[in-house]
Amino acid sequence: MKKIFISTIALLSLLSLNGCTDLSENVLDEASATGLTDKQAADGNIAPVYARLPDLFSHTTYFAIQEISTDEAILPYRGGTDWGDNGIYIALHQHVPASTDPNLLNTWRVLSQAISRSVTALNALPTIKDSNVKTYIAEARGMRAYYNMLMLDLFGVVFVKDDPAIAASSKILRGEEALEYVKTELLAAEPDLLTTVGPGRLTKGGAWGLLARLYLNAAVYRDRYATQFTFKPEDMDKVVEYSDKIINSGQYQLSPDYFSTFNADNHTNKELIFAVDQRSELNGHNRLAYFSLSGDQFPLPAFPLANGTDGPAITPDFYRTWVNAYAPADPAGVDPRFYKKNMTIPADSCVAAANVVMDRGILRGQQYGLLRVNGAFVRCGANYRLGKLFNVVRNRPTLPVNFTEQVDFSVAGSNYSTGYRVLKYEFSPKSQSGRNLGDVDIPIVRLADVYLMRAEAKLRKSNDAASALADVNTVRAARTAIKPAPALSSMNLDLLLRERGFELYWEMVRRPDLIRFGKYESTWTEKTNNDPKKRLFPIPQTAIDGASNTPGYLTQNEGY
Structure with a gap:
């Protein structure tokens, strides 16, 4: 019997979240799907693959753990009454989060379910006769790799499972094996991805950007607690190769107005390569603008209830x-x-x-x-x-x-x-x-980051400061809506990290940047912890407890 996996946006709220790593979804046979065309069935299977992205990029999930754990953001106990939350934001900033941290748990749950839904789509789509199926399979495979890439970056693990109908638990990979798995999956997905479906879906350009980022961080993922990371020349060559593909495609361009890249109408902004689609007609709901503003800042004359929340500030x-x-x-x-x-x-x-x-x-x-x-x-x-x-x-x-x-x-x-x-x-x-209705598409990969990744790879491989400087100055010179920042006259890794901070602040790349540049153990406001074990977050205790019936299946990261 032909099987159809019913997964429309309207049903997403009915799907339960859990911290279990046995990735599975309910399978409904075609008798339950009467009246669906093949196109509707195909669309209904790819939609859930992307549906958790807005939840992942919520202000208190991925944003919080990637920014408040760094020197870019700090969230104190405001006025002694707000944002206390049992000290979780203080602990996050001071690099002493607990395995019971609810924001870490929510991030883990969203990633686990997103991987699960990708697996479900990969099994359902081949049974559907629709012209989009080949592309959708590539997107589901690429998105499974992306979600696992985030798992690897945050928690040091990836989950491998190809058939949700098999009762066995997912295989867990770490280190080099995990890196190679994510790389292999992105490479397998890339040939069948499109170039013309906009930043809210994974395209060839998006896959190239993720591959460039993966190769750039490969030294970290291979040896997480190294005293000094070894950046292989062949990895840096790949960063340059995939960056070149994006830059030379002619499909993307740097925005003359820097802040227009983050405007509510940025869905058509040509600097975006891969982004979280947050258009209000799709019920976009990010709170990244609201999070930092004062409770007495009301930006909209039409809405006297729309204000900030006195959340994080920069350090x-x-x-x-x-x-x-x-x-x-x-x-x-x-x-x-x-x-x-x-x-x-x-x-x-x-x-x-x-x-x-x-x-x-x-x-x-x-x-x-x-x-x-x-x-x-x-x-x-x-x-x-x-x-x-x-x-x-x-x-x-x-x-x-x-x-x-x-x-x-x-x-x-x-x-x-x-x-x-x-x-x-x-x-x-x-x-x-x-x-x-936070309807700004949230950049995951954008062109300026690609230039800066290429600059870094050139510095790390051969100390090609001249080429790196040219890439950095290309980004600086592009912001012509206002007088652009003056060109720099020299370039090294410290200056490049500073430039990444200037260009990419508040974009959820600061933590991996500081780790890669060897600065995550540094001291900054209210943070003195220098334990390299904190380069990974603790795996949520509920996930470990849920896997306790299989001894040794899911073990806690070192240092927790």
């Missing part, structure tokens, strides 16, 4: 990399990636709704914006009154929303306005709360 350490790079000038006036001024607000001004557009980038000092009283914005006839903001929402009406450089875990450093904030991803103009 003074990361801020100082900008200051030191451009001193004595203010980085806001030199590098268009640091800050973009969108709204000039004289004291107690009145503006039309269309002119209420928040500044972007790294936000410092006293903040101005829409004034809300008794749940409604103060009006000036048809216009809106803007003024100096105070922490009214937090019941601190005399405390200005004045972002300071200092932020730490002390009482003074944990107040509601401590730390410079980040508004890199545009606050969705359709979001009624900041918690919904």
